Amino acid sequence: MHVAVGSTNPVKLEAVEETLERFDPTVTAVAVDSGIPEQPWSVAETITGAENRARRALTADPADYGVGLEGGVARFEETPGLYLIMWAAVTDGERLERGGGPSIRLPDHIANRLEDGQELGPVMDDVCNTNAIAETTGAAGVLSADLLDRAGALGDALACAFGPFQVDHYAYQLE
Ligand SMILES: O=P(O)(O)OP(=O)(O)OP(=O)(O)OC[C@H]1O[C@@H](n2cnc3c(O)ncnc32)[C@H](O)[C@@H]1O
Numbered sequence: 001m002h003v004a005v006g007s008t009n010p011v012k013l014e015a016v017e018e019t020l021e022r023f024d025p026t027v028t029a030v031a032v033d034s035g036i037p038e039q040p041w042s043v044a045e046t047i048t049g050a051e052n053r054a055r056r057a058l059t060a061d062p063a064d065y066g067v068g069l070e071g072g073v074a075r076f077e078e079t080p081g082l083y084l085i086m087w088a089a090v091t092d093g094e095r096l097e098r099g100g101g102p103s104i105r106l107p108d109h110i111a112n113r114l115e116d117g118q119e120l121g122p123v124m125d126d127v128c129n130t131n132a133i134a135e136t137t138g139a140a141g142v143l144s145a146d147l148l149d150r151a152g153a154l155g156d157a158l159a160c161a162f163g164p165f166q167v168d169h170y171a172y173q174l175e
Pocket residue numbers: 006007008009012038039040069070071072084119120121122124133134135137138139140141150
């Protein structure tokens with residue numbers, strides 16, 4: 001199985017390789033434009049970024065599946081605070097499925113810096129005194145006391161978008 005991933009971030013490639021390990025995938029990285037701002041600010045924008053990445057990766061590199069993984073931030077009416085969210089999209093060229101990953105509240109001092117227009121990756125590096133933490137454990141790792149890591153969190157979203165291609169239950173269309 002050949003999977004084209006719309007990113008060159010090693011943590012995203014790791015997420016795909018680990019999550020789809022059972023299918024023994026050949027994973028290629030495709031540099032694509034996500035078509036949205038570098039720091040998505042809503043569920044809708046984050047999902048659109050994942051969709052664009054999946055479609056554009058498959059167009060650039062004809063594989064069995066195109067995968068898009070996108071991190072973003074969003075507010076929810078039902079709960080206070082700014083949340084880090086992540087979404088995945090998978091396409092086989094005809095059908096496209098979406099799946100969501102974990103959501104974790106950002107500390108106010110970090111949320112305030114995003115409100116001022118900064119990006120989460122560099123803000124996390126500044127706060128944690130790290131270099132490119134978005135390519136390893138990520139904010140998801142740091143803020144969950146390492147109960148998660150970014151590859152695993154993105155992998156959960158991917159599993160939710162990829163599973164429906166493999167499971168017969170989705171093949172029956174309800175009229
Ligand atoms: O090369 P790409 O694929 O774009 O990888 P990226 O790390 O920039 O990932 P996204 O564009 O999907 O994420 C949007 C922004 O949110 C940041 N981000 C998302 N999740 C993060 C995490 O767990 N830790 C640190 N930064 C994160 C990321 O660095 C970007 O500034």
